[in-house]
Amino acid sequence: MARRPLLHAGHAFLLPWFVGFFGLTLGPALASLYLSFTNYDLIQAPGWVGLANYVRILTADAKVAESVRVTLLYVVLSVPFKLGFALAVAMLLNQGMRGLPLYRALFYLPSLLGASVAIATLWRQVFSGDGLLNRVLLIFGIHGASWVSDPDTAIYTLVALSVWQFGSPMIIFLAGLRQLPRDIYEAAALDGATAWYQFWHITIPLLTPVIFFNLVVQTIDAFKAFTPAFIISGGTGGPINATLFYTLYLYQEAFGYLRMGYAAALAWLLVLAIAAVTALAFLSSRRWVHYET
Amino acid sequence: MIIMRHHKSILSHALLGAASLVMLYPLLWMLASSFRPNAEIFTSISLIPAHPDGSAYPRGWTGLQVPFGRFFWNSAVIALLSVAGNVISCSLAAFAVTRLHFRGRDLCFALMLGTMMIPYQVTLIPQYILFLNLDWVNTILPLVVPKFLAADAFFIFLLAQFFRGIPRELDEAAVMDGCPPWRIYWNIMLPLSLPVLGTVAIFTFIFTWDDFFGPLVYLTDIEAFTVQLGLRGFLDSSGTSDWSAMFAMASLTLAPVLILFVLFQRTLIQGIATTGLK
Numbered sequence: 001m002a003r004r005p006l007l008h009a010g011h012a013f014l015l016p017w018f019v020g021f022f023g024l025t026l027g028p029a030l031a032s033l034y035l036s037f038t039n040y041d042l043i044q045a046p047g048w049v050g051l052a053n054y055v056r057i058l059t060a061d062a063k064v065a066e067s068v069r070v071t072l073l074y075v076v077l078s079v080p081f082k083l084g085f086a087l088a089v090a091m092l093l094n095q096g097m098r099g100l101p102l103y104r105a106l107f108y109l110p111s112l113l114g115a116s117v118a119i120a121t122l123w124r125q126v127f128s129g130d131g132l133l134n135r136v137l138l139i140f141g142i143h144g145a146s147w148v149s150d151p152d153t154a155i156y157t158l159v160a161l162s163v164w165q166f167g168s169p170m171i172i173f174l175a176g177l178r179q180l181p182r183d184i185y186e187a188a189a190l191d192g193a194t195a196w197y198q199f200w201h202i203t204i205p206l207l208t209p210v211i212f213f214n215l216v217v218q219t220i221d222a223f224k225a226f227t228p229a230f231i232i233s234g235g236t237g238g239p240i241n242a243t244l245f246y247t248l249y250l251y252q253e254a255f256g257y258l259r260m261g262y263a264a265a266l267a268w269l270l271v272l273a274i275a276a277v278t279a280l281a282f283l284s285s286r287r288w289v290h291y292e293t
Numbered sequence: 294m295i296i297m298r299h300h301k302s303i304l305s306h307a308l309l310g311a312a313s314l315v316m317l318y319p320l321l322w323m324l325a326s327s328f329r330p331n332a333e334i335f336t337s338i339s340l341i342p343a344h345p346d347g348s349a350y351p352r353g354w355t356g357l358q359v360p361f362g363r364f365f366w367n368s369a370v371i372a373l374l375s376v377a378g379n380v381i382s383c384s385l386a387a388f389a390v391t392r393l394h395f396r397g398r399d400l401c402f403a404l405m406l407g408t409m410m411i412p413y414q415v416t417l418i419p420q421y422i423l424f425l426n427l428d429w430v431n432t433i434l435p436l437v438v439p440k441f442l443a444a445d446a447f448f449i450f451l452l453a454q455f456f457r458g459i460p461r462e463l464d465e466a467a468v469m470d471g472c473p474p475w476r477i478y479w480n481i482m483l484p485l486s487l488p489v490l491g492t493v494a495i496f497t498f499i500f501t502w503d504d505f506f507g508p509l510v511y512l513t514d515i516e517a518f519t520v521q522l523g524l525r526g527f528l529d530s531s532g533t534s535d536w537s538a539m540f541a542m543a544s545l546t547l548a549p550v551l552i553l554f555v556l557f558q559r560t561l562i563q564g565i566a567t568t569g570l571k
Contacts, residue, residue: 009474010395017386017405017449020442025408028419035418042422089312092305099306105558106313112554112561113320116503117521118543121528122323125334125536132322135338164316168565175566224412227505231525250414255510260418267414274412 036265041258053265064266066241067249073155074245075222078162083214085166087207090173091199104174108167119161120231124148127157148232151242158243161228169214176210177203208289216281223274226251246270327541334536350545353538357526359515361542364523368502371433371519375501376494378440379448383493384486386443387452388478392464402453408446413506421510435511436504440497448493451568455489456482492564495557499550520546 011018036053038046057064089107093100113119126132129146137144147153180203188198204211226247229237237244237252250270254263318340326334327349329342337343354361389395390402424435443449463485464477472480483490508519518526524546527539554561 010389010393010398013385013389013393013474013478014401016382016441017389017401017443020382020439020444021404021408023423024420024439024442024444025411025416028416028423029411031419031422032415032417042425089309092309095302095305097302097305103309103313104562105554106317108562108565109320109554110316112499112550113503113547115505116547116550117505117524117528118323118546121524121539121543122319124528126319130335132319132338135336139338171562171565220412224414230505230509231528234529247414254418254421260422264418267412267417271412271415275410278410 032264032267035261036268038261040260042260043258046261049261053262054269056262057265057269063241063244063249064246067237067244067246070155070237070242070244071223071246074158074162074225075219077156078159078222079215079218081159081163082166082218083169083211085163086169086214087173087211089166090170090177091203093170093174094177104171107170111165111167114161114165115227117227117231120228123157123161123228124232127160149239151239154233154239154242157232158225158228162222162225169218172214173207173210176207180206205290209291212281212285212289216278219277219281220274223247223270223277323540324544327537327544329537331535331537334540349535349537349541352535353527353542353545356535356538356542357515357523357530359518359523361520361523361545363516364518364520365545367433367517368519368521371436371508372498372501374433374437375440376497378437379443379445379497380490380494382441382443383445383448384452384483384490385478386449387456388474388482390449391453391456392477392482393474405446405449409450417510424511430511431514431517433517436501436507440501445497448497451493452486452489455486459485488560491557492560495553495560496564499553502549 035046037048037050039049039053040046093103110119127147128134129144129149131147133147134144145153147157184202184206185198188202193201224247225245229243229245229248230251233239233243233248235248235252237248246266247270250263250266253259253266321340322338325340325342326337328345328347329337329349330344330346333343386405390398390405420435424430427434429435429438459482463481464472467477467481503521504519505521505525508522509525512518512522515526524539524542527542
């Protein structure tokens with residue numbers, strides 16, 4: 001007797017999510033799949049073009065190639081450095097030292113602020129030709145480049161901005177380090193294992209699930225980065241496409257040129273790329289991630 | 294041995310202290326520079342302005358044709374409504390998938406987890422077309438309504454994990470007493486979940502306050518701008534001429550997040566440690 005009302009209640013509680021799932025996720029995802037096979041400029045009805053968008057993206061659009069190169073460079077540089085810093089600082093903090101909560105908070109702060117326009121703006125000044133960094137370098141007699149406006153260095157300012165936000169993976173590492181069993185280290189120390197040996201043969205293997213988690217999350221995040229490149233380049237992806245993230249190019253195609261069909265195809269390829277990278281990470285994880293049994 | 298440990302700890306402190314200073318220096322310097330004349334910004338690296346002067350604040354506040362107060366108001370409305378939306382809709386969904394029995398429950402939960410994997414770019418264009426046809430562009434609706442429809446599946450997941458930890462005996466006893474589900478949700482689950490609801494609220498506020506992409510796509514009328522768009526407009530309009538006013542407004546837009554950080558630092562850090570949130 002009590003079953004029936006409960007059954008209805010379940011659906012009633014889920015109603016908002018249900019509407020959102022169909023109206024904002026599943027529906028739009030299918031619609032964008034359809035649009036990716038059309039040309040659509042918001043004014044005239046979408047016209048079917050078959051695989052033309054995909055063919056052009058993969059074979060004929062030099063800017064896509066450029067943006068893929070920039071994005072991959074960004075991912076490949078920012079993720080390892082960010083995780084390396086995060087782990088190094090977490091190890092330092094994990095020695096049971098005083099002031100841990102304060103340091104943890106200070107190191108975390110950039111992660112919290114980093115996504116804002118204010119920080120991207122600040123970055124633009126700090127790495128400009130006469131910006132803060134070069135003023136500091138001048139003290140040491142070094143004449144720095146105009147980092148932001150030089151196409152050879154612009155991408156590294158964005159990498160630096162990402163690495164600067166190492167605080168959130170650091171906190172996750174720290175939580176992981178605290179779970180490691182103490183007795184293994186004591187036994188290893190008795191056997192005369194050096195700190196270096198302990199790090200590579202105990203800490204790293206035991207920490208691989210956490211490393212894996214951080215790696216996947218940060219890699220996906222790096223693929224989706226948008227705001228810093230947009231602000232630092234003034235929306236252009238310049239200088240000479242040096243900061244043209246794939247997401248930035250997608251935005252320009254969709255909202256700058258109103259090529260909605262083409263942008264939808266770009267979006268689907270991005271999804272496939274992220275899915276492929278994630279799948280690869282999971283497949284490789286069987287070889288190097290050790291879960292406790 | 295003890296002396297060695299002592300030295301080691303001094304070394305660690307020196308290292309960490311230096312690292313945190315280097316990291317936070319640009320931030321502090323930005324704040325200091327908002328109290329400097331423009332000419333000094335490109336010559337001084339010090340954290341103390343030679344002649345502190347607050348004139349950049351009123352200059353920045355009225356630097357665009359719409360005062361910054363308008364952007365703060367818009368951002369606050371969007372962020373607070375988003376908080377309400379996420380807390381209500383995500384807790385309803387989490388309650389349904391953890392506590393109620395109905396057909397397709399596990400499928401629903403799997404779909405929720407699935408939507409977490411989908412990058413927003415995929416749904417972006419059709420959503421834009423939808424909201425354009427609903428005549429919602431340049432209103433707050435495209436930014437706020439999705440929050441009331443539990444679009445941030447991550448928070449459903451976070452709440453569901455917490456709900457699972459609440460002893461079932463509590464609500465089973467209530468069901469025995471003939472307590473309807475909405476009262477179990479409202480009188481038992483929500484009051485017991487205040488800490489995690491707080492986490493959801495704080496992160497939602499910070500994410501929506503900092504959000505640039507959503508407002509960039511949906512808000513083109515300067516009257517509707519959020520602080521992030523206002524700041525970007527300022528950067529474009531003054532070129533890069535009035536940096537102290539720029540830094541003054543940048544510092545102001547960071548203030549709400551900084552205040553939340555100081556007040557709820559523990560909650561934020563716990564939230565990341567347990568869930569991997571940003």
